[in-house]
Amino acid sequence: LRVEILQAAARLLSQLGGEQGLSIRGVARAAGIAPASIYRHFADKAALVRALIDYDYEQLSEAMGAADDSCPPDDPLGRVRAQIHAYSQFAIESPGHYRLLVNNRSQRPGAPATGPLGRVVAGFERCERAGIKLRIPPHRAAIVVFVGTHGRVALWHASGDPDLAKDVSSFVDELIDLVID
Amino acid sequence: LRVEILQAAARLLSQLGGEQGLSIRGVARAAGIAPASIYRHFADKAALVRALIDYDYEQLSEAMGAADDSCPPDDPLGRVRAQIHAYSQFAIESPGHYRLLVNNRSQRPGAPATGPLGRVVAGFERCERAGIKLRIPPHRAAIVVFVGTHGRVALWHASGDPDLAKDVSSFVDELIDLVID
């Protein structure tokens, strides 16, 4: 079934580091089916990858939303922190999925308000409304934190050292501290 | 000759986005020689790539050094700015080379003092000694700026929009402003 193919592809993407290890034949192998069978459910490889991207995008957005909701509404800064940590956690736990998302960002409808960046922007705006002073406008603060987090995560991926994962977490907090006054 | 092969590989890496487009056969084609000829100068593909990495690493370090030297010694902050801008400029002008470097960082002798990060650390230490107040220790400031710059550059690479290159430059300045008091 279509779902099983996607699950096999996701599993493969979790094991391998990035998109280049993701092949039609590999997915078929992982799913225990013939390569040709995939073409009954996806027009071509690009369609398969697109479906994966859509799925992962929703996963990431939901994880950030859940982190947001799990914080008390009267702690806007905590909510931003939680969202960014959810973001970096996703990137650390699923490097393959994360890289797939980032490298195909251009194929997505350009950053809606419910996407990762939009969420963080809204988070910082809530902070400012709650009286927390920022050193730069909320929109810029979100970009700085967002971009910085991506940078840290990307370098962690490149380093290949799992022990440094906790450094990512403290880096994120340090970044947030830098944009608040 | 060996040098011509490396030059052809570098040219190819400049045109294509990343390492995955870099093949022995492609380099041979670009150099106008037979694929087998490459093996007279490099043991295998990995050796060719390693030579490219070494060359690019030196290029980047030299560019940062030159930027450093082109600033007056009594403007330590300007020197840091110049170095980071040289770094991001390299990443923007040569995405393929930059990605090759970053993704193979683990194969290099771990970040010597003359490497990009070491240079920026030294730069911030000079700032502090000159009386410029930092919000975090020089070593952390260097990491934040360095990692943030990488994040911005990586996202620019992923966006594929050349018009946004100037945003990278202003982002770098914004980052530096954030770590100074």
Next chain:
DNA sequence: TGTACATCAGTGAACGCGCGTTCACTGATGTAC
């Protein structure tokens, strides 16, 4: 209930491709006498 038939998800085999690498060769260059 039983039979004939249509549908269509899944398949094995094959295609052409580009890849990294090997191998016996060739032909120019330089050395020894």
Next chain:
DNA sequence: TGTACATCAGTGAACGCGCGTTCACTGATGTAC
């Protein structure tokens, strides 16, 4: 200067591989009568 020979950078052809994709097929499932 002329000749015989060694060296070795460069080569064409071939290898085995994994890839994306196509195609005619098969066999189970569901429907019509």
